[in-house]
Amino acid sequence: MKRYVAAAALAGWIGLVIQQYLIFYSRWQAGASLLGGLINFFSFFTVLTNTLVVVVLSYALVTRESAAKRFFLAPPVSSGIATSIVVVSLAYNLLLRHLWSPTGFQFIADELLHDVMPVLFVVYWWRCVPKGTLRLKHLGAWVIYPLVYFAYALLRGHLLGQYQYPFIDVDTLGYPQVFVNAGGILAGFIVIALAVVGLDKFLKPPRN
Numbered sequence: 407m408k409r410y411v412a413a414a415a416l417a418g419w420i421g422l423v424i425q426q427y428l429i430f431y432s433r434w435q436a437g438a439s440l441l442g443g444l445i446n447f448f449s450f451f452t453v454l455t456n457t458l459v460v461v462v463l464s465y466a467l468v469t470r471e472s473a474a475k476r477f478f479l480a481p482p483v484s485s486g487i488a489t490s491i492v493v494v495s496l497a498y499n500l501l502l503r504h505l506w507s508p509t510g511f512q513f514i515a516d517e518l519l520h521d522v523m524p525v526l527f528v529v530y531w532w533r534c535v536p537k538g539t540l541r542l543k544h545l546g547a548w549v550i551y552p553l554v555y556f557a558y559a560l561l562r563g564h565l566l567g568q569y570q571y572p573f574i575d576v577d578t579l580g581y582p583q584v585f586v587n588a589g590g591i592l593a594g595f596i597v598i599a600l601a602v603v604g605l606d607k608f609l610k611p612p613r614n
Contacts, residue, residue: 407533411466414526418460421518424511425453449562450570451555452498455490456519459527462487466534481539485606486548488531489599493552495524496598497591501573531602538610540603548599549592556588 426447433443447453462484465475477483498520508516556574563569563576572578573587 408467411463411530411534414523414530415460415463415467417518417526418456418463418523421515421523422453422456422460424515425519428512428515449559451552451559452494452519454555455487455494456523458487459491459523463527463530466530479535481535481537481606482544482547484531484535485540485602486544486551486599488527488535489548489595489602490551491524491527492598493591493595495520496594502571505572532605532609537606540606542603545596545599545603549595552592552595560584 426444429443429447430440433440433446448457458478462478465478468475503520559570559574560576563574567577569575569577573591574584576584579587
């Protein structure tokens, strides 16, 4: 299984590196700030969540113990990240995929970050994350992440006039519709989180 985790981590890092390169190259061609490109890169929920995924996978390969390793490999943390990466895939494929047709390196990054990594990480969660420790109370901690991101995305969009995703574009849709859209995605997040908790209980090893 260690080879699988290594391959999954490599795929994730490749997807992130390609996406960062494409953003840097686009801004370089436009004469824009590369620092702004880095900030823009980490302003996407997809990128943030995939970064968390590859951090977990990378720590799973590290033998040296550390507080960071214990934190990211803790079942509640890894399971919350698994929930988020599934939401990334579903939101993209249901709401965004039809809006464009990427080619070349952008297609590769797109597929890795939205389709390949979610599947690879769910398999990692299923096979490698200890089961039987999740509780409904963990959902309260998990939803903080998308809620904080949503608040940041709205603030950033208000200040810069540029929203990272069309379904939260306040200038086009208005706040009422944006909050309806966000509420729908949050509801989906909660449903997936409940499924993760349910699977955790179902897959826990029997007591001797």
